[in-house]
Amino acid sequence: MERTVNSNQEGLVHLYNTRVIPTNSSAVPSWYPFTTQLQQKVLGSCKKLALQMIYPEVDDYHEKLAAAMLPPLNETLKPMCHAFVRRVKDNLDHPLNARLLTKKDGIFYSNQTSDLLLLINDPEFLVIKKK
Numbered sequence: 001m002e003r004t005v006n007s008n009q010e011g012l013v014h015l016y017n018t019r020v021i022p023t024n025s026s027a028v029p030s031w032y033p034f035t036t037q038l039q040q041k042v043l044g045s046c047k048k049l050a051l052q053m054i055y056p057e058v059d060d061y062h063e064k065l066a067a068a069m070l071p072p073l074n075e076t077l078k079p080m081c082h083a084f085v086r087r088v089k090d091n092l093d094h095p096l097n098a099r100l101l102t103k104k105d106g107i108f109y110s111n112q113t114s115d116l117l118l119l120i121n122d123p124e125f126l127v128i129k130k131k
Contacts, residue, residue, distance in 0.1 A: 012054045013068045020050060025077060029084040032077050044073045 024046060035043070051064040058064050065072065088096045 009054050009067075012050075013070075016050050016054070016068070017070075020046070021076070025080060028077050029081045032081055040073065043077075047073060 024043065047070070048061060051061065051068060051070075055064045055067055058067060070076075085100075088094045089100060091097060
């Protein structure tokens with residue numbers, strides 16, 4: 001299906017990319033690993049609604065994503081969380097570095113003895129657990 005994009009649609013996609021995405025992804029490593037499927041669906045509905053307003057003539061959600069050159073929600077938020085964990089792991093001076101657990105032979109190890117540990121739950125996600 002070939003279609004043309006008018007400047008109004010380009011402006012709305014730009015507005016979505018510069019205002020909505022940064023707002024929805026604020027401090028994402030601290031809250032996204034704890035979201036349920038239902039909460040992720042609600043977050044995704046914001047993107048679906050925006051795309052419906054921008055491309056009302058396109059029926060398929062994936063075609064709308066392609067037209068706007070946007071990835072699905074998980075492909076946006078998960079990499080942000082992974083990048084944060086990598087930055088913490090690579091920076092030995094980071095205050096959270098000592099709280100990261102490493103998995104070796106299926107067992108989590110930590111040098112930290114505090115009551116608050118950060119676990120790597122989804123290979124690289126941070127999850128806060130109380131001892």
